[in-house]
Amino acid sequence: MRGRLRQLTGLVALGLAGCGYVGDPLPPSLKIPRPVADLSVLQRGEKILIEFTLPVLSTDGVGLNRLGEIDLRIGAEGVAPWHRETWEARASAIPVPGGAPGERLRAETPASAWAGREVIVAARVAGPSGRFSDWSDFRALHVVRPLPPPADLAAENRPEGIRLSWRWPDERPARFRLLRRPGAQQAAVILAETDRQEWTDAGVDYGVEYLYQVQALVRTGDDVAESEASPPVAITPEDRFPPPVPSGLTAAPAPESVELSWERSSEEPGLTYRLWRAVEGGPEELVAEGLTAPGYSDRTVAGGKRYTYAVSAVDRLGNESEKSPPVEVVLP
16 A cells, blocks of 8 residues: 555656646737837828838737727827827728738828818727727828929930929929839839939930939928829930040141141040041041041141141940041141
């Protein structure tokens, strides 16, 4: 009997050692979502745009695999503690589609009804059981009379780049944001901002189509209201621009030649020169072309005659500059 008792005692001890300490049972998670943490609000044209990410965890750190109702509201009441209940009661609901935890949601509401007022926007999300999270941070936005998009956007091919110009059909001081989409790229990217109604894009490649748009930005206190983007304008820049005119042409007579030299008009790769000559005031003729060095020895001359020379530059695409100022020389 004593041996069996010792055996049972050992088994119990072994079981306790194997299981370890067993604490108090944890209550089931209520799966109340954590508050939305990244609510953003922006006025663009006729709309107030709102974005936020749905929470993925509950307040007690449990992962959420689905969510309930999404409550997004906008109102003009303050959010100090003594005004919060008034805001909740009077704020208008903004329709927003449901989504999965972690999804980025976008919603919009007309801006015109709120023009000239400061609005407060906040969101909260219900869990699977229907219990709501706390409100997100309350985002204030000063709403203005909607901005029209800039008008008459034009793009011009110039040697220094694509020159953009537009008209601002509003009396309010504005700053302008340039948007560009090159080639087959799907989304436009912000190119620059300027206070002027023109801008030159020097970072373009010849033969590539570019699509441009411009937005107006107006500061309203701590906020910035945007217009919609202007209608797009497309342009494919082409190199139709001649190189600079060569300068410093000189002509020196020699016993059986005329020695010519000039200054390089550019360090552009592939640049060559053409030499032109007239004899005794006659018509100008091409003497030599494809010259890579800024000099030439003209040996097709005769003594006692007057020669007039000029030189032009030609780039790798065949664009030719104007001719240089002429120089004259008379062989003895």
